[in-house]
Amino acid sequence: MSVFVSIAAYCDPVLGFTLARARAAAARPRELHFGVIDQSPQPPAASSLSVLAPARMSYQRVDPVFARGPCWARAMAMALYDGEDWFLQVDSHMDFEPGWDERLIAQAQALARGRRGVALSAYPNAFVFEDGRPLPRPAPGKLLAHVVKPGSVFAPDHLVLGFEARPVESDEPMPGFHLGAGCLFAPGRFALEFPYDPALYFHGEEQALAARLFTHGWDIFHVPDLPIRHLYNDGQAGVPPRPLHWDAAQEAGRALPWWQLEQRSRARLGALLAGEPLGVYGLGRERTLAQYASWCGIDYAGRTLGPQAFRPIAD
Numbered sequence: 001m002s003v004f005v006s007i008a009a010y011c012d013p014v015l016g017f018t019l020a021r022a023r024a025a026a027a028r029p030r031e032l033h034f035g036v037i038d039q040s041p042q043p044p045a046a047s048s049l050s051v052l053a054p055a056r057m058s059y060q061r062v063d064p065v066f067a068r069g070p071c072w073a074r075a076m077a078m079a080l081y082d083g084e085d086w087f088l089q090v091d092s093h094m095d096f097e098p099g100w101d102e103r104l105i106a107q108a109q110a111l112a113r114g115r116r117g118v119a120l121s122a123y124p125n126a127f128v129f130e131d132g133r134p135l136p137r138p139a140p141g142k143l144l145a146h147v148v149k150p151g152s153v154f155a156p157d158h159l160v161l162g163f164e165a166r167p168v169e170s171d172e173p174m175p176g177f178h179l180g181a182g183c184l185f186a187p188g189r190f191a192l193e194f195p196y197d198p199a200l201y202f203h204g205e206e207q208a209l210a211a212r213l214f215t216h217g218w219d220i221f222h223v224p225d226l227p228i229r230h231l232y233n234d235g236q237a238g239v240p241p242r243p244l245h246w247d248a249a250q251e252a253g254r255a256l257p258w259w260q261l262e263q264r265s266r267a268r269l270g271a272l273l274a275g276e277p278l279g280v281y282g283l284g285r286e287r288t289l290a291q292y293a294s295w296c297g298i299d300y301a302g303r304t305l306g307p308q309a310f311r312p313i314a315d
Contacts, residue, residue, distance in 0.1 A: 002031045003101050004084035004188060008073035009092030010039045011064055011243045011250075014231060016048040018094045021134070023052045025096040030054040032101070035080030039067040039245075058082075065253045068198075069245055069261050071205050074181070075196035087190045090228065091182035093242070095127045095134045097227035104185045107223050111173060112187070116286065117218035119186040120226075121179035122146070123165040127229040129238030134229075141167025142224040145312035146178035154303040158266040159273055160204040161298070161305075168222075168312055175313050176220035177296035179213075181206050183228055197272075197281040201258070201265035202245075208272050211300075214292050216284030222312075273300040 005022060009015040015038065023029050032055035038044070039062045049057060058080040067073065074089065081087065086105060097103075104120060111118045122144045126137040144165040152162050163178050194212055197205075213220060231237050233244075243250055246258040272278055273289065283289070293299035296313060297306025 001028070001086060001101075001105050002033065002084040002188075003086040003088055003105075004081050004191065005032060005034045006074065006077040006081070006087065006089040006191075007034065007092050008037045008039075008070060008077045010067060010070070010073070010245055011041070012092040013242065014093040014239065015040075016044055017134075018090070018092050020048070020051055021096050022090075022094070022100075023055050025098050025100055026055075027099045027102040032056065033082060033084055034058065035077050036060070037062060037073045037077045039064050039073060064245075064250065067245055068256070069201040069258065069265075070181075071196060071200040071202060071265070072198045074205075075198040078191050078196050081188070081191040084188045087184075087186050087188050089181065089184045091230065093231040093233075094124070094183070095136075095229045095231070097229075100227035103225075103227050107173070108185060108187070111219075111221055111223075115219055116216070117187060117190070117193070117213075119179060119184055119190065119213060119218060119220050120173075120223050121176065121184040121220055122222050122226055123180045124183045124226055124228050124230040126232050128231070128236065136229055139165070139167045141169050143168045143170045143174055143222055144226070145174050145222045146176055146180070147311055148178075148298070148305060148309040150310060152305065154305070158204075159207070159269055159300060159303075160266065161207060163206070166312055171224055173221045173223045176222045177214070177292070177298065177309075177313060178210050179206055179220050181209065182230065183226070195280055197268065197278075199264065199268045199281070201261045203262065204265060204269040208269055211273060211289065211292065212281075212283060215287050215289065217286030 034057045036059045147166045149162040297309035
């Protein structure tokens, strides 16, 4: 069962590690196809890519000065999809447990029965580097479910909300109303049915994708024992913090500042959630946002948050 691994990297020194660990930990490395958009000043050494064999690599480099944000890069990476059975979108600073590919496929197959489509997603548990070695830093609980951050409200001028991962002690998958764009696994047709919207910037991308999935009849699940971990950029990772697209130092030489992209993105999110016709980037007709609000408490039309938005959804 082939897997397309979509990675959009921005000046990330851990990209080579991520690729190597995904390949080394895969049960079937020959079935992997990495699609990488590397927004770095220089390409990686050829030796760092040769270790990925027998996995396939599709690699494109973009000078950071021309980068237009995470969603734009994810859209480019997704365009490298080549008909694989499964689709995995991850950040460029991840670690993988042995057999991650077969484990995710088995979980998705079990959940897909009788459903139009499923996406497994989460904000993964952390790992850090100690003496150059990756070490896991798991949170309590067996499963991380997404909820709206306590105290969050809709701002008067935009619909972007804050979310967090809530540990849950469960051995069973849990339905989700939100997802993590940096760790998302789905059938390969996901790449064809939900092409990434390059008009989004970063904040709100997960809300947009969750709404598109729900209204098209797809279901999101958080699963226990997720076999992928994330290197958080919090100063405690054991490596220097990586630069971000919106850092002031990264803006030098750009014709289009990140804040202008962010404002456009907020308007795009508002248009999507208002039901405006956005073609392949728009909402579906299988379920409505009113049904979404009734289910999870996030009411975009009324700009209100019900109590269930702040707690995991029971099946």
